Amino acid sequence: MFTEPLNPEPWEQWIRASGLHHFISAYGQWLWPALQSIHYLGFSLLLGTVGLFDLRVLGMARQIAPAKLHRLIPFGIAGFAVNLTTGIVFFFGFPEQYFYNPSFQLLVTFVMIAGANAALFYVTPVYGEVKRLEPGDDAPLRAKIIAGTSLSCWIAVLVCGRLITFFRPPVFH
Amino acid sequence: MEGFFDWLEHTDLSQWIRGGSFAFPLILTAHVLGAGFIAGTGAAVAFRLLGVARGVPAALFERFYPVLWGALALNIVSGLLLLDAYPYKAFTNPVFYVKLSLVACGVYLAVRIRDGVLRAPPWQSPARHAILENSQILATLSLACWAGTLIAGRLLAYTYKWLLVGVPGGF
Numbered sequence: 001m002f003t004e005p006l007n008p009e010p011w012e013q014w015i016r017a018s019g020l021h022h023f024i025s026a027y028g029q030w031l032w033p034a035l036q037s038i039h040y041l042g043f044s045l046l047l048g049t050v051g052l053f054d055l056r057v058l059g060m061a062r063q064i065a066p067a068k069l070h071r072l073i074p075f076g077i078a079g080f081a082v083n084l085t086t087g088i089v090f091f092f093g094f095p096e097q098y099f100y101n102p103s104f105q106l107l108v109t110f111v112m113i114a115g116a117n118a119a120l121f122y123v124t125p126v127y128g129e130v131k132r133l134e135p136g137d138d139a140p141l142r143a144k145i146i147a148g149t150s151l152s153c154w155i156a157v158l159v160c161g162r163l164i165t166f167f168r169p170p171v172f173h
Numbered sequence: 174m175e176g177f178f179d180w181l182e183h184t185d186l187s188q189w190i191r192g193g194s195f196a197f198p199l200i201l202t203a204h205v206l207g208a209g210f211i212a213g214t215g216a217a218v219a220f221r222l223l224g225v226a227r228g229v230p231a232a233l234f235e236r237f238y239p240v241l242w243g244a245l246a247l248n249i250v251s252g253l254l255l256l257d258a259y260p261y262k263a264f265t266n267p268v269f270y271v272k273l274s275l276v277a278c279g280v281y282l283a284v285r286i287r288d289g290v291l292r293a294p295p296w297q298s299p300a301r302h303a304i305l306e307n308s309q310i311l312a313t314l315s316l317a318c319w320a321g322t323l324i325a326g327r328l329l330a331y332t333y334k335w336l337l338v339g340v341p342g343g344f
Contacts, residue, residue: 033331037324040209044323048213052237061236068228072217075225158209162202 004100004169015095024093032093039086043158045079048072050150057130057139057147066139067131096169103167107160114153121146178261179338190258197258204251208326210244212319215283222290222312231308235291241283259337266333272325279318286311 015021049072056066091098098104121127130143181187190196218234256263263269290308333342
């Protein structure tokens with residue numbers, strides 16, 4: 001956890017001097033609601049693709065072969081890319097509001113756990129095992145653990161994201 | 174009408190939800206999570222009908238409908254609680270009516286897609302082309318409705334004229 005210093009750190013001063021920060025400050029009135037909406041759409045895309053894939057591995061809709069359902073994953077990755085981009089814009093708009101916000105710190109932690117978990121899925125033999133599953137097959141336990149971790153992490157990311165507003169650091173520049 | 178909202182805002186439950194404890198953030202978060210699952214599941218079905226993941230028989234996507242209905246049930250409950258906390262804020266905001274209409278259209282389309290497409294596979298029907306074309310129209314409309322619902326929902330925070338009866342919103 002980080003506590004906000006009395007004077008802005010050099011990194012914060014650098015962000016505040018950037019063109020992106022000034023652009024957001026100038027057009028925030030419409031830019032902010034628009035980007036917030038897009039950020040929510042991106043997340044929903046992630047839940048509807050990665051989330052449903054995780055649910056299949058966990059045992060829901062078992063008649064679907066996971067390898068076929070995996071075709072939806074690129075849409076989830078696109079959703080994540082959109083959210084990383086809009087998220088960076090938010091951070092440039094109000095850096096200290098996010099950096100010193102416990103809810104945001106937890107959000108980043110869960111994104112990193114979800115990323116490491118996804119990497120574990122694809123680099124270990126688990127991905128191959130899941131890909132070979134036929135319709136009706138039950139996934140092996142280690143695949144279920146990864147899918148359960150994935151689903152839990154993304155839900156936690158959404159919860160932390162929504163709660164950012166309620167954990168704003170007291171100081172506003 | 175204002176008298177009714179004023180009374181509602183002064184009931185114990187309404188005041189407790191607004192009271193600054195965990196209640197409001199918790200209910201709001203559940204509502205946002207539910208809407209994410211509803212729109213996400215709806216989008217996955219729509220993508221399949223538009224040609225993504227063709228290897229999955231469309232009929233099997235009905236197996237994910239419990240996610241959609243479960244999340245909808247969660248959101249009816251959480252939505253009513255949010256409405257109980259800030260009734261005047263919602264009912265005096267035109268965007269709220271847009272959102273409710275979009276939800277109604279989205280649910281209607283989800284049922285139409287289930288009954289008319291997922292349960293009537295085109296490959297078994299003599300009217301194959303008609304159903305395929307119809308399913309793509311339904312899928313596009315469904316995507317638009319759910320995207321619109323999320324956008325309208327998110328914009329509620331930026332468009333309300335009144336926070337409570339007699340308390341302006343500042344927009």
